[in-house]
Amino acid sequence: MTWDFSDALFILLIALGSIPALASVLQYVLAGPHALRDHLDRTAAYLPRVAILVPAWNEGAVLGPAVRRLLDMDYPDERIRVVVIDDASTDNTPELVGALAREHPGRVVHLRREQGGQGKAHTLNAGLELVLGDDWAQAVLIMDADVVFETSALRRMTRHLVDPSVGAVTAYIREGSVPGNWLNRFIAIEYAAAQAVGRRAQNVLGAMACLAGGAQLHDRASLERIGGRIDTSTLAEDTVTTMETQLAGARVVFDPHAIVLAEEPAGVNALWRQRLRWARGNLQVTGRYRHNWFRRRSAGPLGGWIFGIIWFALLFEPVIALVCSVGLVTLLVTDADVAWRTFQSLWLLSFVSVALIVAVTSFADTDTAKRAGAEAVLFPGIGNLFILAVVFSPWLAQQVEPARLLFYAWPALAMLVVWLARLVDRPRWRWLSALLVLVGGYGSLLSAVNVNAYVAQARHQPTTWAKTEKKGMVQG
Structure with a gap:
C-alpha cells in the first residue's frame, strides 16, 4: 500500500482528532x-x-x-x-x-x-x-x-x-x-x-x-x-x-x-x-x-x-473535531479504504477514553456513580455509542456503509444537534431538548458552548457576569 502526499496530509489532520482522547487518557x-x-x-x-x-x-x-x-x-x-x-x-x-x-x-x-x-x-x-x-x-x-x-x-x-x-x-x-x-x-x-x-x-x-x-x-x-x-x-x-x-x-x-x-x-x-x-x-x-x-x-x-497539552486539548476540542471531520470526509473521496481504517483507529482510541472515563470516575466517586450510572454510560451520546458499535461490528459496518459520510461528519453534526437542544429548551419542548442532548452527547454540548465562546470573543461582546438562578435544591 502506498500513500501520496495528500493522503498523508489528510491522515495527519485526522490524527489531530486523537489529541483530546489522548489528553483524557x-x-x-x-x-x-x-x-x-x-x-x-x-x-x-x-x-x-x-x-x-x-x-x-x-x-x-x-x-x-x-x-x-x-x-x-x-x-x-x-x-x-x-x-x-x-x-x-x-x-x-x-x-x-x-x-x-x-x-x-x-x-x-x-x-x-x-x-x-x-x-x-x-x-x-x-x-x-x-x-x-x-x-x-x-x-x-x-x-x-x-x-x-x-x-x-x-x-x-x-x-x-x-x-x-x-x-x-x-x-x-x-x-x-x-x-x-x-x-x-x-x-x-x-x-x-x-x-x-x-x-x-x-x-x-x-x-x-x-x-x-x-x-x-x-x-x-x-x-x-x-x-x-x-x-x-x-x-x-x-x-x-x-x-x-x-x-x-x-x-x-x-x-x-x-x-x-x-x-x-x-x-x-x-x-x-x-x-x-x-x-x-x-x-x-x-x-x-x-x-x-x-x-x-x-x-x-x-x-x-x-x-x-491538557489545557489546550480541552479548550480547542471543537476545532480539533472539525479539522478531523474535514480530513475524513476528504479522504473518503480520495481513498475510501484508508479513510475507513483511519476512522476505525480513531474510534478505537475514543472507546478506550470513554471506558476509562466511566471506570475511573465511578471508582473515584462511587456515590455519584450510583446516582448517575446511566448518565455515565450515555455521556458520549447515543450517536457516538452507535458509531462505536459500528466500528466493533463488521456486520453492522457493512449494513451502514452508505452512511459513512454521516459518521465522518458526526463530530460537527453532533454539535448542531445539541445547539438545537438549546433552541427548543422551552417548557413545552423540554422532552425534545433532553432527547437531542442524549443523541448528540453531553460532551458535544460543552464543545458547542466553546464554539459560541470563540464567536463571542471574536466579536468583542461585552464581558458581563450573568448570575445562575438557584432554587435551594441542595440538602446537605
Missing part, C-alpha cells in the same frame, strides 16, 4: 499515582482563624442553609467569621443576613454594597478590603452563596496550609441537587471526571488549572502576595487567582475528601449561559498568560508540556 493515567502524591503526608491538624466571604445578590432562597451549615461545621466557633457581602440585593437577602448577624453576633457580618451589579469579583473585593484590613484572619475562604459544606470540609482544607509551600486549597464541588433531573446527573458525572479525577492528575503534575469558585481557601500571606484582590478584568476570576498564586511561587492543591455540594442548572439554556461565561473566561485567561504556556523555566509546573 493521560489525565486518567496520571490520577493513578495520586495516592503517592496526594500531599496528605505533609498535612497536620491546623485550625487557623478563617474569614469566610459569601458574595450574595438576591440569594434569599439559598443563603440561609449555606450560612447555617458553615456555623455548624466541625470547626471551633471562635475561629470562623462569616462575612456576607450583600451586593445591593432587592429580595429578602438583607433581612435574612441581618437576622443571622443578630442571632450570631461577631460570627456573621453583614456587609452591604449600595451600588451593586458589577459582578462577583467586585463584590469579593469589598469583602477582602474588610477582612484584610485587620490582622484577625489567618486564612480566607471564598465560596458561593448556594453551596453547602460537608461538616468536615473546612477542617480537611485547612490541614494543607501547615505546609508553608501551599498558598491555596480547593475542595471537591459535587453536584447536589435533590431530587435533580437528567441534566443534573450529567453534570454530576462531568464534575466527578473533571475534579475527582482531573484535579487529582493536576495534583500529581503540581499545576492546578482552577480553584473551584465555590470553595477556595487561601493562606492570608499568599493572598496578600498577589495583591489581596480578585481580578475584575475577566470572566474567570477564580482561574486568574489560581494562576497568579502559582506564578508567585505557592502551590495550589486539591483535596478530594473536602466535599461541597452545589446546585447546578436544571435546563439546557441555563447551563449554556453558565458555561459560556466559563468558556469565555478560559479564552481570556489563555491570552493573558500566553507568555507562560510551555515555558517551564519561567512559569514552573504551569509551563509544563503535559499541563499545556
Whole structure:
C-alpha cells in the first residue's frame, strides 16, 4: 500500500482528532499515582482563624442553609467569621443576613454594597478590603452563596496550609441537587471526571488549572502576595487567582475528601449561559498568560508540556473535531479504504477514553456513580455509542456503509444537534431538548458552548457576569 502526499496530509489532520482522547487518557493515567502524591503526608491538624466571604445578590432562597451549615461545621466557633457581602440585593437577602448577624453576633457580618451589579469579583473585593484590613484572619475562604459544606470540609482544607509551600486549597464541588433531573446527573458525572479525577492528575503534575469558585481557601500571606484582590478584568476570576498564586511561587492543591455540594442548572439554556461565561473566561485567561504556556523555566509546573497539552486539548476540542471531520470526509473521496481504517483507529482510541472515563470516575466517586450510572454510560451520546458499535461490528459496518459520510461528519453534526437542544429548551419542548442532548452527547454540548465562546470573543461582546438562578435544591 502506498500513500501520496495528500493522503498523508489528510491522515495527519485526522490524527489531530486523537489529541483530546489522548489528553483524557493521560489525565486518567496520571490520577493513578495520586495516592503517592496526594500531599496528605505533609498535612497536620491546623485550625487557623478563617474569614469566610459569601458574595450574595438576591440569594434569599439559598443563603440561609449555606450560612447555617458553615456555623455548624466541625470547626471551633471562635475561629470562623462569616462575612456576607450583600451586593445591593432587592429580595429578602438583607433581612435574612441581618437576622443571622443578630442571632450570631461577631460570627456573621453583614456587609452591604449600595451600588451593586458589577459582578462577583467586585463584590469579593469589598469583602477582602474588610477582612484584610485587620490582622484577625489567618486564612480566607471564598465560596458561593448556594453551596453547602460537608461538616468536615473546612477542617480537611485547612490541614494543607501547615505546609508553608501551599498558598491555596480547593475542595471537591459535587453536584447536589435533590431530587435533580437528567441534566443534573450529567453534570454530576462531568464534575466527578473533571475534579475527582482531573484535579487529582493536576495534583500529581503540581499545576492546578482552577480553584473551584465555590470553595477556595487561601493562606492570608499568599493572598496578600498577589495583591489581596480578585481580578475584575475577566470572566474567570477564580482561574486568574489560581494562576497568579502559582506564578508567585505557592502551590495550589486539591483535596478530594473536602466535599461541597452545589446546585447546578436544571435546563439546557441555563447551563449554556453558565458555561459560556466559563468558556469565555478560559479564552481570556489563555491570552493573558500566553507568555507562560510551555515555558517551564519561567512559569514552573504551569509551563509544563503535559499541563499545556491538557489545557489546550480541552479548550480547542471543537476545532480539533472539525479539522478531523474535514480530513475524513476528504479522504473518503480520495481513498475510501484508508479513510475507513483511519476512522476505525480513531474510534478505537475514543472507546478506550470513554471506558476509562466511566471506570475511573465511578471508582473515584462511587456515590455519584450510583446516582448517575446511566448518565455515565450515555455521556458520549447515543450517536457516538452507535458509531462505536459500528466500528466493533463488521456486520453492522457493512449494513451502514452508505452512511459513512454521516459518521465522518458526526463530530460537527453532533454539535448542531445539541445547539438545537438549546433552541427548543422551552417548557413545552423540554422532552425534545433532553432527547437531542442524549443523541448528540453531553460532551458535544460543552464543545458547542466553546464554539459560541470563540464567536463571542471574536466579536468583542461585552464581558458581563450573568448570575445562575438557584432554587435551594441542595440538602446537605
